Structure formats: C-alpha cells, structure tokens
Amino acid sequence: MTREIRIALTGNPNVGKTTLFNALTGSRQHVGNWPGVTVEKKTGKVSRNGCEFEVVDLPGTYSLTAYSADEVIARDFILDEKPDVVVQVVDATNLERNLYLTTQLAELRTPLVIALNMADMAEAQGNPIDYRKLSGFLEIPIVRTVGTRGEGLQDLLDAAVKEAKTSPHHEHTIGYGNEAEEMIAKLTDPLSADRTLSGKYPLRWLAVKLLEGDENVLAKVRGGAASARVQSILSSINSDEYEATMADKRYEAIAAILPQVHRTNTRGTTFSDMVDRVVTNRYLGIPIFLALMWGAFELTFTVATPFMTVIDTLTVWLAEFAVASIEPAWLGSLIGDGIISGVGAVLIFLPNILILFLILALLEDSGYLARAAFIMDRPLYALGLPGKAFIPMLIGFGCNVPAIMATRSIESEKDRLISILVNPFMSCSARLPVYVLFAGAFFGAHAGGVMFFLYVLGIAVAIASAKLFRSTILPGEVSPFVMEMPPYRLPTAMTSLMHMWSRGSMYLRKAGTIILLGAMLVWALASFPYGVEYGSAESFAGMLGHLVEPLVAPLGFDWKVAVALIFGFLAKEVVVGSLGVLYGAGEESLTDALFADPSLSAATALALMVFVLLYMPCVAALGVIKKETGSWKWTGFAVAYGIVVAWVLAFVVGHLAPFFIGGA
Amino acid sequence: MSNGIKILFGAVLGVLYAACGLLQVVQAIFGTMESLEALFIPGNIFSGSVLLVIGTVFLTGVRKLSIGTEEGMPFIYVGILFSVGIGLVELLALCALGADAYLVGEWADWSAADAVNPLLYLAVIGVLGLLAWGKEFFRGARAA
The missing domain is CATH 1.10.287.1770 (Helix Hairpins)
Incomplete structure (x- = not known):
C-alpha cells in the first residue's frame, strides 16, 4: 500500500529551500540569491520507492518567534498543520546561525531531519563539516545535500521516511539556567x-x-x-x-x-568582500546602481530591435493578409485589424521583456539585488521607509503582483502598508511596451535614456509618496533594517534562462488572454454602430473617448489615447494593443502613425509615458492590494492617489518638456 | 604584478573615463562640438554620467592605493569589471543596430561609426586589465 508522507521544508532565509524543493518535486518555483524570495507556502509532490511525498516549501524564518507575515506562515504550518516530518535546510557555510533555529525546532518534538545544504561550498571554503558527528550530538538525522546539483535527494527522502516511522520523538532540551x-x-x-x-x-x-x-x-x-x-x-x-x-x-x-x-578556516578578503567594498560604498553605491540600471535599459531597448523588426514584419503581413483574404469582411477586419493588430502590437515587445527579465535574473542570482536594498536603506530610512521595502520595489520591475506579496517580509504593519501603496509606482514589465513604443517613435537614439528616466521617476515618486504617507496618514517610527548579505555567486545560464522564461511566459499568456480580450473589445467599440467608419469619432470607441477626453485634454491627449488609457486598467500592455487597434496598425506602422499624428509630440509622448507609469495599478495588482491590505478603503485610495499623482506629474512634464526637448 | 602598474592602469583609465564622461555631458547640455564628434564622443547625458561613475571608481582606487592602503585594490578590480560589462552592453547594442539596419534594408546607409562611443572603445583597455588580473580577482566566486 502506498504511504503518503508530508514534509515541511523550513530553514533560515536564503539557504536554498526552494532550490531543494524544485529539485525534489521537479517544480519551477522562483529562487533567488537574497532572503525573502518565498513569502507563501508552495506544495509539490514526488513518488519514490512506493512512498508518496507531499513537500511543502515554507518561507524562511530565523526562529520560531515570528515577526513578519511570511514568518507567521512558516511557524503556523509547523505548529498547527503537524507535518509528518520537518526538514530543516541548513546552510553549511553559516552553521552557527542556522543551528539556532534547530535548537527551537528540536524543542517541538516534531520528527526532524536536517538537510546540510551547500555542503560543497563549505568544503571549497576549507570548512568541511563532520555531519555524522554533528548528527550524533544533536540526535537528529543529517543528510548532506547540494540543491543546485540535486545531490543527496534520495538520502534525504529515505531519512524522512525513517524519521516519520520513528515514534515517539523525545524532546531535545537546552538548559536555560x-x-x-x-x-x-x-x-x-x-x-x-x-x-x-x-x-x-x-x-x-x-x-x-x-x-x-x-x-x-x-x-x-x-x-x-x-x-x-x-x-x-x-x-x-x-x-x-x-x-x-x-x-x-x-x-x-x-x-x-x-x-x-567544524574546522573554521580563517580566510583573507573574498571576492564578495572586495565587490561589496565598492558597490556598497557610501558615496559610490547609488551611482553604481543607477549606472547598472542604465546599462540594463540600454540593452533592453537596443538588443531587442532586430527581433522586434522580425515580429513586426510578420504581424503587419499577417494583419494585411487577414483583412484582404478572410470573408466576410467584418470577420477579416476582426481578425486583422482587431486581434492580429492588437495582440501583435503587444507581442512585438516580447524580446524587450525577455531581455529585461534576463538582466534582472542575472542581477538577482548574482546577489547584487540584496546589495541594492542595502545601499538604498540610508535614503529610504531618511524618507520614512525601511530598506527592506526596496526589495519588493525591485521585484516590481518585473510585476507588481508578486512585489506586493513580497512585502509580507516587512514586520511593521505600517511599513508594510506604505510599501504596498507605493509599489504600483514601480515600472513593471507591462509598462515597457508603452515606453519602447513612444520613446522609440519620438526620442530616437535617446530612447534608452528616456526609459531609464521613467524607471528612476517611478522610484522617486514611490519614495516621495512614502515620505508623504509617513508624515501624514501613517505616522510612526521606521523599523531598522537588518538583512544578511548573501555571497556573490556566478549565475548559471540554465537558472537565469529559466527565470527569464518563467516570467516571460506570463507575458505571453497575458497576450493570449486579457490582451486578446481587450483588443477584441476595442475593435468592437471601434466598429460599431454598424455602418460607421472604423475607428472614427462616431464609433462607440469615439463616443467613449470623447466623453473622457476633457479630463485628459489638459495633458495633450486626444480621444484615442483616452480610450487606450481606460482599457489599460485591464493590463498596461492593453494601452499599446488598443492604440494598435484604433490606429489600425501593427507596431511599425503604429510607430509611424503615432509619429505622424499631429496631436502627438515628443512632449505629449513623454507626458503619456509618465501618466501610464503612475495612473493606477492594473486589475491584478488591485486584487492583490485588496487581498494583502484586507481593505477596500486602501485599495480605493491606491487608485485615487495614483490617478491624481499621474495627472499632476503628466501635466507638469507635458508643459515643461518643450523647454528641454524643444518638441512641443 | 606590482601595485605600481595597477595604480598607473587605474589612473589612466580613470582619467580617460572621467574626461570623456565630462565631455559627453557638456556636449549634451551646450551642444555638439565637431572636434569631439571626430573622436567618437557624442553628447549624451546618460552615457556621459555612466562614464563619470566608472572613472570615479577607478580614481577612488588609485587614491587609496597611492596612500598605501590595499583597500584601493577592489576599486580597480570592480572598475575593470564595470568597464568590460558596460562595454559588452555597447558592443551588443552596436551588433543589434547593425542587424536591424540589415533587416530593414538600410545596411548601405548604416555605419558602425555612428554607434561607437567611449564606453565601447575604453572597454578594450578594461579587457586588458581583466586578462592581466581577472584570475586574481575572481578567486572565490562560485557558481550559483
């Protein structure tokens, strides 16, 4: 008969729990080289030798006294769900701190196995561990594992089965005096x-x-x-x-x-120490971070160009082919002008998205993102936000939804609420198509720089808003920031590509679902009432756009932009998809069409990019804000505040930009 | 290799990066100067600032090394890494722009010289530094 054993993977943050979880279950959960990647429990299954294992990956915790929301999840699962075996993943390179949690787990009388992970690194550092002897001292089975290479997995499962069958488990006590x-x-x-x-x-x-x-x-x-x-x-x-x-x-x-x-080998200055002296330098840290960001956006914009050209050529050809050859004409128009132009206008930016995600994965896997949070702590602290909040902000460069969830690692409720409210100002990948389209059309060789400006503006608005909230509606002391710096590691190509693809595929899924839906909706609004000219002011889209136009006219936006902004609420990419449908074009001709539109200028384009950056969280981000704050009041506040800030800043940028770029 | 060579290397690269950065920023603000265009130093406030940052990293290392503290060494190493990394970004950008010009049929009008800038050609000197001292620097870095 098959036996099912439930294993809880616990341990300090950034010890390789999720890497081990992925290796055990064949899952592809996100891993990163910094503490706090996992903020909710993940479950996977594996069968070995007639046993069914349910493996639960828990958020990292330093002790069983939980302070933050993610630590509470880990602690409550072990205490209340009573897994058959608790596997504590221990970082062999940092044994002393990791064993602190062991002493607490051992007091619980729960069946416990230690996975001595990263043992290869400890050995390479000249610090081998006699784990059999350690096991004897602790009276806890210890298995040597290397999660990244899948070493020790079978032994770990065997030990878990053995421990689950052992009963009763005696209490391991420490004399407290x-x-x-x-x-x-x-x-x-x-x-x-x-x-x-x-x-x-x-x-x-x-x-x-x-x-x-x-x-x-x-x-x-x-x-x-x-x-x-x-x-x-x-x-x-x-x-x-x-x-x-x-x-x-x-x-x-x-x-x-x-x-x-344990033999401790006293080493000289390591690679990590040397790099840290420079990248966390008090004066150079932030300029280096900004320079790296600039490099990332330069790469994102330019390297993707030939790939975009290929996708664009295919999209335009397909759209024209559909309109010309599919009968009846309305169906050809729906498929060509609506679906292919709308979805194609968004798909064209897939290369940019993949490149940006690859760079973020490289920075994350190398351990640099943890340093970025560290160097930002000083300015953030001065402005009322803990440095820990910068990690969710950086995750927000990918997507605001997991970024808002990542705020669970912040202990103070007020700090966490502020971090949630300002996170939507971080430029997620969904805004990237809008930037690439308008920066490419109106700023030519300076497009990369404009994109860099928008990302920095997002950070600046987030920090300024945090300061405002802290000094008005959410007063209080900022929590001190304590974070362990992970060692630098050379990212492996496979892991980084896997990260890139897991995030990039989400973009593709969106293109096939919500963006497709948005494109069809906008096409329908642009085509009816029956008999009107497609995409004209007399269509439903035109009527809707004209209804909203007075609100955005001071910003220099016309009714087409107004319609695109309305549907951008579904997902920010839909702004581009909607413009593609309304201008009846694939991206290349959309770029030309936008450039040729007399109502648009470089200044208006910049104002529009600023507005899209700030105006409101997308529907998915709003859902997660409601879930994490548990309040409609704060969710509504996030929408209202975003719109007001976006309108004011877009107005200022739109009116000041002509003095700097001469493009009024 | 003695520290003397590293100090000289860092000083030369630091001054070159900082000077080019300053010229790029000045050109971006006050307008293009033809003589600098001939030296492939275009006006660009963003890449100019990046040049300045790299130059500052090198010069900080030189300053620390010249007063006898070994703490300057990491700045030279990281400066080299930074120089090569950003140079690689510029090289990839150059290749991509060339490939795009070919795809859209503008290859005949395209010139690589249009995309050459100090971040690209100064990185060649950075590569020499990486070849000379890279092994020393990367000791201890491990695969994730």
Whole structure:
C-alpha cells in the first residue's frame, strides 16, 4: 500500500529551500540569491520507492518567534498543520546561525531531519563539516545535500521516511539556567490544565515561548483555562531579559558543539568582500546602481530591435493578409485589424521583456539585488521607509503582483502598508511596451535614456509618496533594517534562462488572454454602430473617448489615447494593443502613425509615458492590494492617489518638456 | 604584478573615463562640438554620467592605493569589471543596430561609426586589465 508522507521544508532565509524543493518535486518555483524570495507556502509532490511525498516549501524564518507575515506562515504550518516530518535546510557555510533555529525546532518534538545544504561550498571554503558527528550530538538525522546539483535527494527522502516511522520523538532540551528553568516549571503547571493547548503543543515549548514574550503563543493562551495564572506569572517578569538569556544559552550550546564538528578556516578578503567594498560604498553605491540600471535599459531597448523588426514584419503581413483574404469582411477586419493588430502590437515587445527579465535574473542570482536594498536603506530610512521595502520595489520591475506579496517580509504593519501603496509606482514589465513604443517613435537614439528616466521617476515618486504617507496618514517610527548579505555567486545560464522564461511566459499568456480580450473589445467599440467608419469619432470607441477626453485634454491627449488609457486598467500592455487597434496598425506602422499624428509630440509622448507609469495599478495588482491590505478603503485610495499623482506629474512634464526637448 | 602598474592602469583609465564622461555631458547640455564628434564622443547625458561613475571608481582606487592602503585594490578590480560589462552592453547594442539596419534594408546607409562611443572603445583597455588580473580577482566566486 502506498504511504503518503508530508514534509515541511523550513530553514533560515536564503539557504536554498526552494532550490531543494524544485529539485525534489521537479517544480519551477522562483529562487533567488537574497532572503525573502518565498513569502507563501508552495506544495509539490514526488513518488519514490512506493512512498508518496507531499513537500511543502515554507518561507524562511530565523526562529520560531515570528515577526513578519511570511514568518507567521512558516511557524503556523509547523505548529498547527503537524507535518509528518520537518526538514530543516541548513546552510553549511553559516552553521552557527542556522543551528539556532534547530535548537527551537528540536524543542517541538516534531520528527526532524536536517538537510546540510551547500555542503560543497563549505568544503571549497576549507570548512568541511563532520555531519555524522554533528548528527550524533544533536540526535537528529543529517543528510548532506547540494540543491543546485540535486545531490543527496534520495538520502534525504529515505531519512524522512525513517524519521516519520520513528515514534515517539523525545524532546531535545537546552538548559536555560536555574532562574529560567524555575519559571518554565512554574508556567508548565497551569498550562497542563489547558487540555486544548497541552494536547497540541509540548508544554515546555509553550512555557519557553511565553517567557520569551511570544505574542502569538500569548494569544493562544488567552481565554483558555490557564490564562489567568499564566498572566499573573508573566506580569512579574521582564520577558526581554529572558528572551536574551535564552538566546545566549542556545548559542552557548551551539558553540560547545561546533568546534568538534567544524574546522573554521580563517580566510583573507573574498571576492564578495572586495565587490561589496565598492558597490556598497557610501558615496559610490547609488551611482553604481543607477549606472547598472542604465546599462540594463540600454540593452533592453537596443538588443531587442532586430527581433522586434522580425515580429513586426510578420504581424503587419499577417494583419494585411487577414483583412484582404478572410470573408466576410467584418470577420477579416476582426481578425486583422482587431486581434492580429492588437495582440501583435503587444507581442512585438516580447524580446524587450525577455531581455529585461534576463538582466534582472542575472542581477538577482548574482546577489547584487540584496546589495541594492542595502545601499538604498540610508535614503529610504531618511524618507520614512525601511530598506527592506526596496526589495519588493525591485521585484516590481518585473510585476507588481508578486512585489506586493513580497512585502509580507516587512514586520511593521505600517511599513508594510506604505510599501504596498507605493509599489504600483514601480515600472513593471507591462509598462515597457508603452515606453519602447513612444520613446522609440519620438526620442530616437535617446530612447534608452528616456526609459531609464521613467524607471528612476517611478522610484522617486514611490519614495516621495512614502515620505508623504509617513508624515501624514501613517505616522510612526521606521523599523531598522537588518538583512544578511548573501555571497556573490556566478549565475548559471540554465537558472537565469529559466527565470527569464518563467516570467516571460506570463507575458505571453497575458497576450493570449486579457490582451486578446481587450483588443477584441476595442475593435468592437471601434466598429460599431454598424455602418460607421472604423475607428472614427462616431464609433462607440469615439463616443467613449470623447466623453473622457476633457479630463485628459489638459495633458495633450486626444480621444484615442483616452480610450487606450481606460482599457489599460485591464493590463498596461492593453494601452499599446488598443492604440494598435484604433490606429489600425501593427507596431511599425503604429510607430509611424503615432509619429505622424499631429496631436502627438515628443512632449505629449513623454507626458503619456509618465501618466501610464503612475495612473493606477492594473486589475491584478488591485486584487492583490485588496487581498494583502484586507481593505477596500486602501485599495480605493491606491487608485485615487495614483490617478491624481499621474495627472499632476503628466501635466507638469507635458508643459515643461518643450523647454528641454524643444518638441512641443 | 606590482601595485605600481595597477595604480598607473587605474589612473589612466580613470582619467580617460572621467574626461570623456565630462565631455559627453557638456556636449549634451551646450551642444555638439565637431572636434569631439571626430573622436567618437557624442553628447549624451546618460552615457556621459555612466562614464563619470566608472572613472570615479577607478580614481577612488588609485587614491587609496597611492596612500598605501590595499583597500584601493577592489576599486580597480570592480572598475575593470564595470568597464568590460558596460562595454559588452555597447558592443551588443552596436551588433543589434547593425542587424536591424540589415533587416530593414538600410545596411548601405548604416555605419558602425555612428554607434561607437567611449564606453565601447575604453572597454578594450578594461579587457586588458581583466586578462592581466581577472584570475586574481575572481578567486572565490562560485557558481550559483
């Protein structure tokens, strides 16, 4: 009979849990070389030797006292879902800090296996670990793994099966000193009276957590049979002192073991140290970051050009062919003018998207993005936002939806809310087609620079808005930023290409779904009422555009742009798709058509790009804002604030730009 | 290789990058100067700023090394890496523009000289530095 075993993968952030999860289950979950990539649990299945394994990848956590939303997810799963085996993934190059979590997991009496990951790196650094001896000391099975190469997977599953069958699991305790032990004993007594709690959690573990002042455990005790006595005991102590004492005792226990299993090789300056001295330099860090961003956009714009030309030629040819050869004429128009022109106008930017994602993957896998967050901490902190918020902002360059979810790693609720509200100002990849189209049409050789300006403007508006929120509607102290710097690693081509494709394929899926729908909708509005000229002011699209035009006319936008902006709410790429349909063109002729349109100039194009950058989150981003804030009020605020900021800045840019670019 | 050579190398590249960067920014603001066009130094505020940043990285390293602190070495190494990396970006851009000109039938009118700029040709010197000291620098970097 097949047995199903549920394994929870836990461990500190950035120790390779998701890499191991992918290797075990054949999944392609996103991995990155910085802490906080995984913010929700992911599940995968694998069958080996007659056993079915359900593997759950949990967000990283440093301890079982959870502070941020992602840590709560990890902790609650282990405590409440009771997996058959907990596999703690340990970074072999950073054993001391990783074993701190081990000491806490061991107190839970849960079946525990340690995956000693990145063991190859520890050995290469001259720090081999005698893991068999360590296993003996801890009384926990340890398996040597190298997640990136899939080494040790079978041994890990075998150990998990063995551990799941072993019962009962005895408690591994650390002596916390006489005073703390007395308090633990005092607390254990009333806790044993609470049947619900004592049946679910080890009493000693509950007592330890209460002494440490763990809010989550306190909440579990409140209202129960032991509540009054526990509260009375806790009111007489300083939990901060106990928390510090117990942390010291755990580290003492680790320090007693480590020298016996681990040879520490004192190294000189490493590659990571050398690079960090420069890229995190107080004065050069930000200019270097901006220079790298410029390089990324230069590459994104120019290298994609020949690929765009090929796609464009095919799109224009296909659209013309469909209009000329498909009968009846309305169907030919729907397919040629609507679907092919609309979707084609967006698909043309796939090369730009793939190149941008490849560059982001290289920066992320190398470990540079973590440094970017570090160097931005000082200015962000001064403006009321923790440096940790910059990581979701950087993820926002790809897509705002996972970026908003990534704010779960921010402990303070106010900091997190501010990070969520400002994240839509980061230029996601969906805005890129709009930039490439208009910058290419109106700014020629300076197109890369214009795109760079828009990305920097997005960051500047996000930071300025954070400052505004902090000093008005969400006052409070900014949380200090503590983040471990991952070592630099040479990204592998396969991993980076996989990252690029997993994100790029989302763009393709959007082209086949929401963008296709948007293009058909705009085509229908541009074609009816029956008998009107396609895309004329008399069509429904024209009527809708003229209705909204007065609102955007001060910005220099006409009714066609107004219609495109309305449908851009579905997804920002739809702005380009809609223009493709309304101008009845594939991108190359769309570029020409836009350039030839007397109502558009370089200044208006710049104002339009600024407006698209800022005006409102797309429908998917709004959905996730509602989910993460749990509030319609804040979701509505994100929309209203975005529109106001976009309108004001587009107006300013549109009216000031002619003085600088002479293109009024 | 002695530090003396590295100091000289960093100083030469640092001054070249900073000077070209300054000239690009000045041209972008005050208008094109024909003599500089002949040296393939176009006016561009963005690439000019990038040149200035790379130049500053080199010169910071030179300053630290010349006062006898080894902390300057990483700046020279990273400057080289930065120079080569951005040079590669410019080379790819040049190839892409050429390929596009060919695809749209404008190959006859296209000239590689139009796309040449200091970020591209100064990177050639950066490559020499990478060949000389790259092994020393990359020791310790591992595959992810």
